[in-house]
Amino acid sequence: MTPPPKPSKTKAPAKSPSLGEASSLRETLSQVNSRRSFILLAVGAIVGLGIAGFGLFKSGGTSSTVVAPENVATVNQRPILQTDFVAQLESLYSVPISKATKEQKLQVLNDMIKEELLVQRAMALDFEGTDPDVRAAMVAGVEQQVAANVTASEPADKVLQPFYEAHKSDYVTDGSMTAIDLILPKSDLAKAQSAAKAIRSAGAANALAAAAPFGMISSKKLNGEEFNFAAKIHLGPALYAKVETLRSGEVSEPIIDGPDVHVVAMLKNDASLQLDFKAARERVMADYKREEIARVQKAQVKFLRSKAQVLIQPEFK
Amino acid sequence: MSETRRPPRLDLRDRRLWAAAALVLAVLLFAGWQIRQHVMDGRLLRASPDSVLADPALTRYAVSIAKPAFAHDCASCHGKDMKGSQAKGTPDLTDAVWLYDSGEVTEIERTVLFGIRSPNRKARNVTDMPGLGRSGQINAGDTKDVMAYLDKIEGKAQPADAEAAARGAKIWNDKGNCYDCHAEDGKGVSAYGAPDLTDKEWIFGGDKAAIYDSIVNGRHGVCPAFIDELRPAVIRALAVYIKRAGPAPPSGAKS
Numbered sequence: 001m002t003p004p005p006k007p008s009k010t011k012a013p014a015k016s017p018s019l020g021e022a023s024s025l026r027e028t029l030s031q032v033n034s035r036r037s038f039i040l041l042a043v044g045a046i047v048g049l050g051i052a053g054f055g056l057f058k059s060g061g062t063s064s065t066v067v068a069p070e071n072v073a074t075v076n077q078r079p080i081l082q083t084d085f086v087a088q089l090e091s092l093y094s095v096p097i098s099k100a101t102k103e104q105k106l107q108v109l110n111d112m113i114k115e116e117l118l119v120q121r122a123m124a125l126d127f128e129g130t131d132p133d134v135r136a137a138m139v140a141g142v143e144q145q146v147a148a149n150v151t152a153s154e155p156a157d158k159v160l161q162p163f164y165e166a167h168k169s170d171y172v173t174d175g176s177m178t179a180i181d182l183i184l185p186k187s188d189l190a191k192a193q194s195a196a197k198a199i200r201s202a203g204a205a206n207a208l209a210a211a212a213p214f215g216m217i218s219s220k221k222l223n224g225e226e227f228n229f230a231a232k233i234h235l236g237p238a239l240y241a242k243v244e245t246l247r248s249g250e251v252s253e254p255i256i257d258g259p260d261v262h263v264v265a266m267l268k269n270d271a272s273l274q275l276d277f278k279a280a281r282e283r284v285m286a287d288y289k290r291e292e293i294a295r296v297q298k299a300q301v302k303f304l305r306s307k308a309q310v311l312i313q314p315e316f317k
Numbered sequence: 318m319s320e321t322r323r324p325p326r327l328d329l330r331d332r333r334l335w336a337a338a339a340l341v342l343a344v345l346l347f348a349g350w351q352i353r354q355h356v357m358d359g360r361l362l363r364a365s366p367d368s369v370l371a372d373p374a375l376t377r378y379a380v381s382i383a384k385p386a387f388a389h390d391c392a393s394c395h396g397k398d399m400k401g402s403q404a405k406g407t408p409d410l411t412d413a414v415w416l417y418d419s420g421e422v423t424e425i426e427r428t429v430l431f432g433i434r435s436p437n438r439k440a441r442n443v444t445d446m447p448g449l450g451r452s453g454q455i456n457a458g459d460t461k462d463v464m465a466y467l468d469k470i471e472g473k474a475q476p477a478d479a480e481a482a483a484r485g486a487k488i489w490n491d492k493g494n495c496y497d498c499h500a501e502d503g504k505g506v507s508a509y510g511a512p513d514l515t516d517k518e519w520i521f522g523g524d525k526a527a528i529y530d531s532i533v534n535g536r537h538g539v540c541p542a543f544i545d546e547l548r549p550a551v552i553r554a555l556a557v558y559i560k561r562a563g564p565a566p567p568s569g570a571k572s
Contacts (some may be wrong), residue, residue: 070553082362083427147436148436148542154393174450176457178458226457281404
């Protein structure tokens with residue numbers, strides 16, 4: 001017994017009108033003519049090369065006949081920004097743009113167009129290469145532009161923390177001290193020792209009066225309540241190191257520093273305290289960015305120098 | 318046995334045709350979206366900046382492009398809620414207090430374009446808060462006297478030390494040169510971003526330690542310039558978005 005014939009796989013399904021059209025389109029497109037394809041390809045390539053060549057060799061460059069909406073005008077394709085126009089208008093006439101008259105707007109616009117024309121003329125005359133003020137401004141501008149990314153960055157705590165740890169001694173509170181620094185020539189060490197004893201008896205607040213009979217006078221290096229960092233500058237690091245730990249009311253032993261012997265009466269000493277990372281974060285960030293900016297600016301000069309041909313006279317090498 | 322009639326499978330060429338049609342449709346949709354964006358950008362930029370908020374359609378468009386830009390470029394400093402951060406020294410953008418000028422859209426736009434103390438040559442950079450103590454201009458005792466004077470002009474409930482405040486007033490107008498930027502009455506000068514010190518708004522914190530730090534070490538807050546980072550319409554939109562986040566104008570008109 002023969003099995004029933006299997007339905008033919010090539011049998012066309014019942015056609016709906018859309019399927020019929022698709023089939024016709026398919027048949028049309030299936031008639032690939034390779035010669036025609038190559039001709040179309042060649043025509044397309046030639047047209048494309050022609051357009052590219054025209055644009056490449058035409059000296060006019062790209063230009064636009066439309067002023068972009070963020071600009072009020074263009075001068076030789078260089079824009080005059082709307083925001084600059086508004087700022088200039090307000091600066092000159094002290095009125096917001098909505099209240100400015102047409103004459104005022106036209107005056108400001110003409111002034112700005114004139115400025116742009118003259119700037120472009122200056123560039124054509126190479127003023128930027130010769131005028132020292134212009135050169136200084138350009139150098140500053142480029143340096144700032146290099147620093148822009150660093151300035152705008154927000155380093156994460158995991159970047160700032162190691163920096164803080166490495167410079168921990170810089171991040172202390174600004175302690176202050178009120179002290180009287182008394183001096184004698186260092187040859188009078190014995191007198192200074194007697195004066196120190198007298199001051200301790202009389203109290204630090206009476207230091208001047210107590211020291212006077214011994215000829216000790218104020219050095220005038222300290223003026224009232226001083227920041228510790230200021231006191232360090234005024235007294236000098238060596239002398240400061242010996243007095244910074246004096247408690248309020250304490251009087252130092254005679255200290256020889258340079259040509260003089262000093263006795264310091266500490267009236268009040270608010271010591272600097274270590275700031276933790278959280279408290280010091282803003283200062284850490286500022287210091288970190290400052291160092292980063294110096295680093296990238298140095299790297300930029302090194303890079304430019306490596307790419308430039310710098311020739312130096314032998315006697316200046 | 319009857320056959321189950323299935324719809325005919327598209328052969329490979331048909332599938333390619335449909336794929337090509339889908340691609341063309343996607344390109345057309347994308348082009349249409351770009352054209353709409355270009356048209357709306359133009360409308361936003363050509364409108365008078367301070368009147369955008371009066372146009373609901375333009376405002377909606379501005380908010381739609383400003384919101385993601387703010388989240389990406391501004392929120393890291395000013396916070397997602399635009400309330401700023403005293404730890405970072407970034408101001409609250411939702412209050413009525415403006416360091417520079419008076420908070421109009423054109424003024425905010427200028428700040429976003431060129432920044433504050435940014436490397437851009439047009440940045441707002443007339444002055445910053447110098448470290449008066451660090452430079453030696455005033456000493457620690459002077460700083461505390463000035464702070465007593467600040468307590469007085471701020472009208473704090475706890476009366477300041479009258480003698481210290483009097484010394485502070487003298488330093489304010491003389492050795493400290495504070496009046497030069499903050500004005501004689503302490504109300505600040507918005508032309509160069511010197512804040513009003515008599516209100517209760519503090520960028521870096523109003524507690525004694527923060528004010529002491531400000532006077533001694535100075536403050537140099539920075540807002541980057543976005544002129545080269547964002548397209549002009551986004552910058553205009555950001556200005557509108559920020560203005561809109563502030564309190565309504567006194568007339569009560571909804572902005």
